[in-house]
Amino acid sequence: MNYQQTLDYLYERLPMFTRVGASAFRKDLHNTIALCEQLGNPQRLFKTVHVAGTNGKGSTSHMLAAVFQQAGYKTGLYTSPHLKDFRERIRINGEMIDQEFVVEFVQQVQPSIEQLDPSFFELTVAMAFQYFALEQVDIAIIEVGLGGRLDSTNIITPELSVITNISYDHMNMLGNTLPEIASEKAGIIKPQVPVVVAQTQTEVEQVFIDKAKAMEAPITFADQHWLVQDNDLANGHLHIQLRPLHSEQVWDLKPDLNGQYQVKNIMGVLSAVKVLQQSGWELPDESVKTALSHVKKLTGLRGRWDIVAQHPLTIFDVGHNEAGIGEIVGQLEHMTYRHLHIVTGFVKDKEVSKVLKLFPAAATYYFTRAQIPRALDENELAEMGAAAGLRGKSYPNVQQAFQAAKQHAHEEDVILVCGSFFIVGEAM
Structure with a gap:
């Protein structure tokens, strides 16, 4: 099969949530675990940051990838869905996965496809993990597809978990109340792995606190650690000034991701960076500021304001x-x-x-x-x-x-x- 034939095979053979909805959602991690075991568990061969949430997780994932890239790390990025090209889902330093790799990977796992009958998403997660492992990335930012607890990406043990916000979406699969939805998202919190929650929401705050306590995971609510000094949207372009609590240092930012809603995401990213810096990642403040001004150029992100x-x-x-x-x-x-x-x-x-x-x-x-x-x-x-x-x-x-x-x-x-x-x- 050539590249287009391979894509046609994937679309026709595998149930794809974004096309058919809930019937493609698998309510356990069995297929992902089995696929990755057959590949030698590639997800264990590189470091990760895991990002969940209802809105903002794509922007947050791209911003974190940009930060690591700008700081000199070879950075993988897995996101979904794609806008135009399937290969947008899997990138290294902003470059999309090679067509040849997609073809060879599908040929390699075709017996497993026939045996396990995975969903489209389960297969693409395994593909991303294999690609990042073989390309020896320093770190990969992994965006949750849907929910968290039962999402195929949730077989990783990351350096940090990030949760953006909780709102009503996919209730037929995640629950009818915000606490129920939050509980599914909180499923990415791992034992003793720090977690950053971008936005404090009264209805679900305790869900995250309780889960983090049960996992002995240090938890940070980003918006409780930053003050917005200035927030301007001139001619559609965002200019914000943020100051950490208990500090006089002002972060003057002109992000290329416009939209007032990015302010919450940026606070989450900056808190995530602080936690990662404390655990030994070299992410200089100037690199962070530069990265946030060039996210689109560094990562190829589109479609957010x-x-x-x-x-x-x-x-x-x-x-x-x-x-x-x-x-x-x-x-x-x-x-x-x-x-x-x-x-x-x-x-x-x-x-x-x-x-x-x-x-x-x-x-x-x-x-x-x-x-x-x-x-x-x-x-x-x-x-x-x-x-x-x-x-x-x-x-x-x-x-x-x-x-x-x-x-x-x-x-x-x-x-x-x-x-x-x-x-x-x-x-x-």
Whole structure:
């Protein structure tokens, strides 16, 4: 098989959560453990940082990878899902995994695929671990796919666990209350491994404290250790000043990941860096500041308040659940524009009616669907939008919706594309 044939085989042969939903989610680690044992347990051959959370874990993972890269470490990065190219999921120092390795790996494990019937995600986790081991990375940042406790990535013993925040998402698999969801995320906390929680949330704080105590894991709530001195979003570009408690040193940061919501993630990253510095990793403060200004360049991250064009200002954001859309809408309130155009679509298993109520009624909407089985029908979405007081039309694919928005937009307008990774990926 060549590279494209290999990808086709993976997509057709293996259940893929992002395409079909809950039926692809495996509620134990059996397949991942078995696959990795057959490969010689590559996950034990390099150091890791493990990142979980409902929103922000992708941004946080990329920022941490950028910090290690800038400090001179050979750094692996495993994230999901991808926007355009499967190889985005597995990178070393920002470079995507070789096509040849993907082909050879799948050929190598094909008997195991037929024997174990793993999910798409289980196989890609094993692929990432094997790649990082063979390439002898110094450290790899590993983003949880879904939840934590039963996620395929949870067979590692990291240097540090990081949890970004907890909000309602994937309730059909993770639980119907925030404490239940938090308990699943807290499943990545390992015995005596430090954990950083980026955001203190009253409803779930005790869940993390109790789990950390049971694991004898030192715990840090990042937002309890940093003061925001200044937080400015001029022309869509973030400028923040943070000061550690009990210190006069001010961190003056101009991150290239824009969006007010990144402030919480950055506090989590800075607290993670402090813990890692204390355990012997050489991460100079100047390298950290430089890294946070060049995350996109260093790691290839896209789709987080991603300004892709001016006049009209065009923004891509992969926010897709209640908390994520809430942050996006909050960001829009800081902006000045003539009119707002929103291209959006969702997957069926989100609480879409709740999310639509958050959107501004004054915008024009272009309701659409990604080309995956899990996508919510665009006409059904338009009806739900109308019920929430949103005006717009439906379009059968993302490109038609995006082109319509560009045709209708004045140069002083804003076009926002959001709702899922797949909507943004197809718009790109």
